[in-house]
Amino acid sequence: MEQKELSVRRSIPFKEQMVVLKRIMKFGKPYRKQFALAILFSLALAISTAALPRIIQLFIDNHLTTGDVTLQIILMFAGLHFGVTLIRLTVWYFELYIFNMASERTVRNIRNQLFEKLHKLGMRFFDQTSTGWIITRVTNDTEAMKDFWHVFLAIMQGVFGVVISLGAMFLLDVTVTLWILMFAPLLLVIVRIYQVYSSKTYNDMKSKMSLLNTKLAETINGISIIQQFRQEKRLQKEFEETNQSYFDSRFSMIKINALLLSPVINLLYTLSIVVILAIFGTESLAGPVEIGIIYAFTSYANNFFKPLTQLMDSMSLFQEGIVSSSRILIVMDNEEYAPAQLDNKDAHIVDGKIEFKNVSFSYDGKNNVLKNISFTVNPGETIALVGHTGSGKSSVINVLMRFYDFQEGEVFIDGKSIKEFPMRELRRRTGLVLQDSFLFYGTIKDNIRLLNDSITDREIIEAARFVQADKFIEELPGQYDARVVERGASFSSGQKQLISFASTIVRDPKILILDEATANIDTETEALIQEGLERMRKGRTTVAIAHRLSTIRDADQILVLDDGHIVERGSHDELIERGGQYKDMYELQNLGIQSK
């Protein structure tokens, strides 16, 4: 993922930019009517803008110079001018509003699709990609799309402004217009020069900014090391060097902008007025000239040049938009989907019988972490998996939960292949209690209900009572409505466990999968948790990963895993009698318990 991102940071070839552009624009398709309407308004805006100088020109040439002026005529022209202004501001408002809303909705569309896409991806993606990276794609990169869309508005306004004012000039005087058109190649050259220099400097500035921020973040995170080794002075010096080079780069950006942006456009505008005055002035020496036209031309020249500043200014935003778009598309193109199910609508989990038959599984397609695993758990029975870290215990859960697809063998539930069940049925009927209980922002109730609105308050309270979480919950201010903040930082890990028990049990799963917590749990809650586990297991098929062997002594079957193989299996007593790995582990832990 990291590498992909780095390659995106490098400049993207033009052809690829167009591909990215085309693809990202598709997300705006549902709003094409609104975009079209905004374009229409934009056109109307440009036309009404061009009408204003024309009104004054007519006023001057047809009335002021000819002396054909009455109060009525003056009022009429002033009113006409104001009327067109009213039209102009109305279409302007709608142009802006409709365009902004259309782009806002497009961003929403991108976000929603991106988020849905994420939920279709398998655990592999989430295990391999940093959380921060994903979050940035969904929030910041999509947010950058708004600026990106704005570039198109600027382009549209610019093009209409230039074309319409040129058209209006043509209507007035073809020769002069052709002279003004001579500025066009010059403008293109300036735009090109600006593009070349600014994009280089801009990228340079951006990368130095991010270097500055990286250094700052590293310093804050590593402050104790820096202070311990007394390297403050050296790092201050190094930081200042980056700070200085960022300043230098920003300063050259300022220079480029000052040299090639609005000052040069202003210069060209004034020079175009020189041309206009020169032509009309010379013409006037030969014969009469309509002076209103001179005024109109100076206004149109202004309309012609003005949008260019904004256009050039938004070029850097275009680049950034392309970068953000391509990052969004990386996620959209990801094909590490969650394992596919056959979605047999008639497949239901009724009894909860689990059967692994010669299952082999690897994460990378090369090194098997589960090797030819077979076992059967009858409805209502408990099977326990024990073994060292990396022995394959968690992989059994990953396979059973369909977080990952297995490569060989077959897993049956109630005699049907696990692949037949719709994912929803599978997940709803199997309750997994995770090692670290993750609490969401919201209330206790929300955390037990977990978005399933069909669960009533009553059921929540009953579930909490069942796992004996009710006692501590009822002592909280607000009880079941007590707020959970910052991932439940205010709760002990034992309390968090109890809450997650409740959210599992409230769904009344047929199969229970327990990934026992390794974290230290306070002794008071420990007893509650043990009892809760026992109660939950009753009447349910249970697969338990145990670290504390004392908790699974009564399991119907214990599997000892080592390097992906089942090395020992049997009941507690059988395994102790055999005197293998299990016995050693058990004795070791007994010692630990005594020393408590």
Added chain:
Amino acid sequence: MDIFKRLGWFFKKEKKSYLIGVAGLLIVAILQLIPPRIIGIVVDEIETETLTQQSLLQWLIILTSTAIIQYLLRYMWRVRIWGNAAKLEQIVRRQLYNHFTNMDNVFFQKYRAGDLMAHATNDLRGLRMVAGGGILTMADAISVGLTTLIAMMFIVDLRLTLIAVIPLPFLALTSRLLGRRLHLRFKDAQAAFSQLNDKVQESIQGIKVIKTFGQEKEDVDEFIHQTDNVVQKNKSVYKIDSLFDPAITFIMGISYFLTILVGGLLITDNEISIGDFITFISYIGMLVWPMFAIGRLFNIIERGSASYDRIENLLREDTAINERQGAFEEPVSGTLRFDIESFSYPDDEMVALHHVKFNIDQGQTLGIVGKTGAGKTTIMKLLLREYDTYKGSIHYGGYDIKDYTLDALLKRVGYVPQDNYLFSNTIRENIRFADPTVPQEVVEAAAKLADIHQDILDLPEGYDTKVGERGVSLSGGQKQRISIARAILINPELMILDDSLSAVDAKTEEIILSGLKAIRQNQTTIIAAHRISSVMHAEEIVVIKEGTIVERGRHHDLLEQGGWYKEMYEQQQLERKLEGEDY
């Protein structure tokens, strides 16, 4: 406006530059008046048929030279003013950075890393806007506004001016009012966005839970609810935001209406010429920006002021760790005497340490064992002067450690912390962090002692391999050993290993510890560990429980005592036996 006073130190410093910039701005404002006037004059000369080739040429030359001078001056003031703004940003960023590096733990607990980053980026931007956009807007609005007004009144017509500018104050008012509204709505939209952000963060972090419960659809629904909310909030932003330009157009429209009306009448009365009228219309257009800008100025100042408040608050924070005047600069050596009656972390009622007393003679090793959270690291923190607010004393070589300069103390201590923080740099630079000038041989020697040399050579680029966020990912054990090499490199008088061998296997641990012992005959070492084997050869071992010493002695003494130490030792022996089968 107060912000300009508070930033006075900077404006004073860059006085010359600002003066030149503002002067340039003022001259441009005056020069801007020339083109419309020349258009007016030429039109009038055409109308009255007084235009000659010569006069036309004269006007065109004036116009061209004005254009060129304007261009040069515009370039100049932009570079000056925006350059100064960038300079202010640079200076304050440096101040902040230097300040951060000098702050103590209390500071970093009070402010989260994310907040500090935000201040150093967003608030600096706010400040830059004041020194650039703020100054520019103010100077530009005033100079362009005033000169244009004066030109309208005296070059064209006083009466026409007075009537035409009636609507203009409403422009400033409108932009101010809309700005305020917009600001409030914008805040709502921001809040909606950050809610969305939180939602995404939770969903991604809790993805396994969501998958476990099969709640993908519900989660997407909730997300859509959030994105709808963002759209809704932004809708109310756009309603106002899209009003800005049209509102200005409306007010300007009234102004034009009045100009055409009154100007038309004045022309018929021969009070002004058509050329005057054309000039005037251009001037009115030039007043839009200053009026609009004044409204905007308030926003820039408000934001910049709030930003500077936050920055000043940070800069005002003080560190509790100070060097005494006339502190010893001689590096510490000799016996370390640790005698703490009690210590609690600031803002925490719990006593973290009480009645902890030990002596370590030069060249000896102290072992500290105990459960997580018992107080082992706290002892190290006090030794390293991260906190000074304890009852009791710590003496090194007969003098209180507070009597030494920080350099004298810390430069002689090689600390290897629990969390092995490495910088995004090469492995070489990470090892020679304390002194980037030492040669490769020294780096390698330290790496060999930490038993990491071979691991490094096996990496794709050896010592030049980058680590950290963008680099290769090292195992916990490798990171620990690099941290150890980093501490070994300074040949410390006191070396502290704070549970820093937990991720290496027993054999490696033995290699490292015996290597250290061999070269550190005359230097002091403290080893805190969970694993008994790390400390069993120490001259003294203390067992810490709930902030105080509960058992102490040499390894065999403690085994005889038959307490926690003995149980731990036996348990770990058995674990080792089991693990041994694994290898």
